[in-house]
Amino acid sequence: MSRKTKQIIFFALLSQFLIYSLFVYISIPINNVGELSVNSQKGKLIFQKYNCIACHQLYGLGGYMGPDLTNVMNTKGKGKDYAKAFITSGTAKMPNFHIPPEEIELLVSYLEDVSKSGVSPTVDFNINKDGTVTINK
Ligand code: HEC
Structure with missing residues (x-):
C-alpha cells in the first residue's frame, strides 16, 4: 500500500472519529448534572x-x-x-x-x-445505535 493511500485512510478515519465525537458531544444534554449546591x-x-x-x-x-x-x-x-x-x-x-x-x-x-x-440501579435501558443509553422510566 502506498504512503498516499495510507494517508488517505488515516485522514478518513480521523475525520470520522472527530465527526462522531462532535455528534456524541452535542447530543448529550448539558443540564448541570452533578453540580451540587x-x-x-x-x-x-x-x-x-x-x-x-x-x-x-x-x-x-x-x-x-x-x-x-x-x-x-x-x-x-x-x-x-x-x-x-x-x-x-x-x-x-x-x-x-x-x-x-x-x-x-x-x-x-x-x-x-x-x-x-441520574438513575440507579438502571435495570431497564436501551443501548442506542450511536452508543448512548436511554433509560426507560
Ligand atoms: C452499618 C451499615 C450502614 C451504615 C454505615 C449506614 N446505613 Fe443506612 N441503612 C443500612 C441498612 C441495612 C438499611 C436498611 C434498613 C432496614 O431495612 O432496616 C439502611 C437504610 C437507609 C435508608 C433508607 C433507604 C431505603 O431506600 O429504604 C437511608 C435513607 C439511609 N440508610 C441513609 C444512611 C445515611 C445517610 C448513612 C450515613 C450517615 C447511612 N445510612 C449509614 C445500613 C447502614
Whole structure:
C-alpha cells in the first residue's frame, strides 16, 4: 500500500472519529448534572464523615448491606421524611449515629441533588445505535 493511500485512510478515519465525537458531544444534554449546591457539598462531606458508603451505594457503587441511595429522594413512597426517619433513628440493621439535626438537613440536601443527577440501579435501558443509553422510566 502506498504512503498516499495510507494517508488517505488515516485522514478518513480521523475525520470520522472527530465527526462522531462532535455528534456524541452535542447530543448529550448539558443540564448541570452533578453540580451540587453549597449545602449539598457540605452534605457530601457529612456523608463521607459517617462513611455511609460502607453500607450504601450511590450510582450502584459502595457497600451492599443497605440499599442504593441514588434515588431515595425521588422514589415513590420514599423521599425526604422517609430518609430522615432512617437517618435520625436507625433501624435494627442500620445503626443510629446520633447525627445532629443540622447535619441531617445537609445530608438530605446532598441526597436530593444526587437523586436529580441520574438513575440507579438502571435495570431497564436501551443501548442506542450511536452508543448512548436511554433509560426507560
Ligand atoms: C452499618 C451499615 C450502614 C451504615 C454505615 C449506614 N446505613 Fe443506612 N441503612 C443500612 C441498612 C441495612 C438499611 C436498611 C434498613 C432496614 O431495612 O432496616 C439502611 C437504610 C437507609 C435508608 C433508607 C433507604 C431505603 O431506600 O429504604 C437511608 C435513607 C439511609 N440508610 C441513609 C444512611 C445515611 C445517610 C448513612 C450515613 C450517615 C447511612 N445510612 C449509614 C445500613 C447502614
